[in-house]
Amino acid sequence: MELSWNGLLQKHRPPVIEFWGTLLVQLVFFWLPSLFYLALDHVAPNLSQRHKLQPRTKQPTPAELKDCLKVVFRNQLLSALIHISLLSLGGLADGKPTYRFDASLPPLDQVILDVLACVFLREVLFYYAHRILHLPSVYPKIHKVHHRFTAPVALAAQYAHPIEHFFANSLPISIPPMILHCHVVSFWVFLAVELLETTTAHSGYDFLSVLAEKHDAHHEKFLINFGTIGLLDWIHGTDERTRQKRVA
Template sequence: MDEIASLLTNTWSRTISSSYPPQKIEFTGTLLIQLLFFWLPSFIYLFLDVLFPSFSARHKIQPAPRQPTRKDIWRCVLVVSGNQVLTTGLHALQLFLAAKVGREGSYRVEAALPSREEFVRDFILCLLLREAMFYYSHRLLHRPIFYSKIHKLHHRFTAPIALAAQYAHPIEHIFANALPISLPPQILGSHVLTFWVFLAYELFNTATVHSGYDFFAGKARMHDLHHEKFNLNYGSIGVLDWVHGTDRLVHKKRD
């Protein structure tokens, strides 16, 4: 364990001491995390049917007739790619504007690694802040005025696939998907490595819960039920669903 920590420390120190500016380190690392922890797992989940058909059949939550068609999947890839370009462009713009006013970036990019205590504290606080931001923005998007114009696009996948986690209207993608993940570590002044670990966790988690497979203690099944019934399981970690009673199916109009 000490050897791994030493290797990480030395690698990070060399990266910081290189000629790369902090903005470039933050931008490049963030994009790599998105590719490795959202796009790659999403395509692995997508091709489980082909690569491991018997395993896939045992763990698939919804039956074959409800699964999206190839046309649906291709449209999903195009929409999600557009959202990736949008958030990557906004991140680049944010870093550009920060440099103009003399700031190095959105997060702390420094040679020293965050302490274990700081990392654990910031990670837990980011989870809680993200839960609050996502839960309430998600509930708001289920209001009729926003659902019909914005959130309905995401719910076209009644049997979701991993990529459909970011199959959303651009407004929803910014305010319900991107900001609840990127803002908490900015508010806390977190180290960029803490942000990257938090981002990796959230991206892998959202890909998994939208995968349509019953992995990870039933979390995918819980969100699958949200896509099927609409009026429960709005949150990510379930705390606010428990507080507001939306962890149980209620037969009422969409809210």
């Protein structure tokens, strides 16, 4: 693997590797899971219905899914254009890549530590961005787009207003590995983990019940479960159990 990595470094500049590697991770860990969850209704309808968290009457229509596909394509194209622009500007500024491109690949324990640290920082950034999106002055103009799907599907994880997609979806994932100056491979592993988490959380299925049930409850009740790992929801009392105790 290290020989292949060094061969890649010799043939291509770091910004090129970063861009295409990130695009490949998006394809494998966002599009494939999203299409898998969508296909279940057609290839295994009985299995699909047994594991759906919400009834058939709440599921999105084919027209809504088509619109979802268009919006997600638009958001990913916008992200790609911004990514290319930032890589170009970074190269003009100092020639240094955003992440580390060491000749040696990071050891497994370092990758795990990097990913755990990035997950924590992403939780902080995403939680507060998400809370801002639910402010009465912001929600109707921006975040209401994402909440169109009261019974979410995996593809709808990136169904959002462009402003939300940039500030709540993209930046909380891009910033942590930049702050920690991670190896680009650690960034890709972190990105893969987060994409799998968000597609599963929005899938509408109970296969990984904790993730999906929590986010399904957020789409249904709006004012709970703003984070992903639950730490800041617990601290701020916005997890479902804490709110139920307060109401009781």
